[in-house]
Amino acid sequence: MAKVLYDTDINPALIRTRCVAVLGYGAQGRAQALNLRDSGVKLCVGLRAGSASRAAAGAAGLSVAEPAAAVAVADVVVMLVPDEVQAEIYTGIVAPGLRQNGALVFAHGFNIHFKRIVPRADLDVMLVAPNGIGEQVRAQYIDHHGVPALVAVHQDASGQARELAISYAWAQGHGRAGIIESTFREETETDLFAEQAVLSGGLTHLIQAAFDTLVQAGYGPEVAYFACLHEVKLMADMIYQRGIAGMRESISTTAEFGDYTRGARVIGTPTRAAMRQVLKEIRNGQFAAELERELGAGLPTIKAGRARARAQLIETVGQRLRERMHTRGRTD
Ligand SMILES: NC(=O)c1ccc[n+]([C@@H]2O[C@H](COP(=O)([O-])OP(=O)(O)OC[C@H]3O[C@@H](n4cnc5c(N)ncnc54)[C@H](OP(=O)(O)O)[C@@H]3O)[C@@H](O)[C@H]2O)c1
Numbered sequence: 001m002a003k004v005l006y007d008t009d010i011n012p013a014l015i016r017t018r019c020v021a022v023l024g025y026g027a028q029g030r031a032q033a034l035n036l037r038d039s040g041v042k043l044c045v046g047l048r049a050g051s052a053s054r055a056a057a058g059a060a061g062l063s064v065a066e067p068a069a070a071v072a073v074a075d076v077v078v079m080l081v082p083d084e085v086q087a088e089i090y091t092g093i094v095a096p097g098l099r100q101n102g103a104l105v106f107a108h109g110f111n112i113h114f115k116r117i118v119p120r121a122d123l124d125v126m127l128v129a130p131n132g133i134g135e136q137v138r139a140q141y142i143d144h145h146g147v148p149a150l151v152a153v154h155q156d157a158s159g160q161a162r163e164l165a166i167s168y169a170w171a172q173g174h175g176r177a178g179i180i181e182s183t184f185r186e187e188t189e190t191d192l193f194a195e196q197a198v199l200s201g202g203l204t205h206l207i208q209a210a211f212d213t214l215v216q217a218g219y220g221p222e223v224a225y226f227a228c229l230h231e232v233k234l235m236a237d238m239i240y241q242r243g244i245a246g247m248r249e250s251i252s253t254t255a256e257f258g259d260y261t262r263g264a265r266v267i268g269t270p271t272r273a274a275m276r277q278v279l280k281e282i283r284n285g286q287f288a289a290e291l292e293r294e295l296g297a298g299l300p301t302i303k304a305g306r307a308r309a310r311a312q313l314i315e316t317v318g319q320r321l322r323e324r325m326h327t328r329g330r331t332d
Helices: 027-038 054-059 067-072 083-097 134-142 161-171 184-199 201-216 221-250 253-266 269-283 286-296 300-310 313-323
Strands: 019-023 042-046 076-079 103-106 124-130 149-155 179-181
Touching: 019 027, 019 067, 019 083, 027 042, 027 054, 027 134, 042 067, 067 083, 076 083, 076 161, 083 103, 103 161, 124 134, 124 161, 124 184, 149 161, 149 184, 161 179, 184 201, 184 269, 201 221, 201 313, 221 253, 221 313, 269 286, 286 300
Parallel strands: 019 042, 019 076, 076 103, 103 124, 149 179
Antiparallel strands: 124 149
16 A cells, blocks of 8 residues: 655645746646745746746736746746656756756656656656646645645655655645655556546547447437536546445446446456556557657647547537536636
């Protein structure tokens, strides 16, 4: 069993002795910068000239500078720009600009694990990976809760990397929910696998296949949409709050019986074999290599996938139905 750390196990002092440069003010950058400020940590947000986020960060009262200037005054640099641009930013700005014996924090292990970034040997290199989107990282913090996080150390040049990572995680409110000590490898492989098998790949294809099955059998697309997509949120919320067993005890007897007798036929032996293959391709680097080629070629698969998805009946029906319901995502 992994050890889980909570606020009471943590000495938060270390991060408050450092100046942090937060590179990026997007999903995680905004949340983490504001949480650092509210935890009493000195920080500067690094944004490129002409950045659309500059006004928002300034309006929040944060000090903002161009990335190279923010890195130049920092002891700790947090890489909260998209994963696909991190290697370029590390090589062009962080490696030449971060002070000797500084520290580098990632929110996802991909670039270190797959060696797209090979950091200078004098740096502490840590992972503080939230198990939640940026919006939750900030909202939970404000509510005096937090989202859980994985923490790991890739390089410990100072001898203090673990303590610094844990105190950074404390400043994000992760110690209120639980901090699990992990490795870059474990975080990267499990994160990619969960995305592909469940959170995006598995779930979207499950919903789409079920919707298509009903529509092809002659049922109305609106009815199929509500049954196979809309209600997913209600079930996900229940699983989130009560676990799978608790959810099953809360649903109707009919639904529970259908679950035990039909669920394993839908997600059966072939799906489990496919999951093992998907995991193998993550672990042997095949997925990372494919992604690298996709990025280099200008995202042809992603662009084609988006166009195909937009044209699906489930999207046109869903868009019309969602406009009449209060289900559009919060953007503020
Ligand atoms: N999304 C999540 O909630 C989530 C959850 C867990 C972990 N993570 C990890 O957190 C890290 C950040 O992800 P994110 O989703 O927060 O990123 P994001 O929202 O896409 O980041 C956007 C920010 O990055 C800046 N940026 C983009 N390209 C840049 C470039 N070439 N040079 C300089 N700045 C650039 C943008 O600046 P402009 O304003 O100038 O466009 C913007 O401030 C990633 O490692 C990701 O895997 C994310």
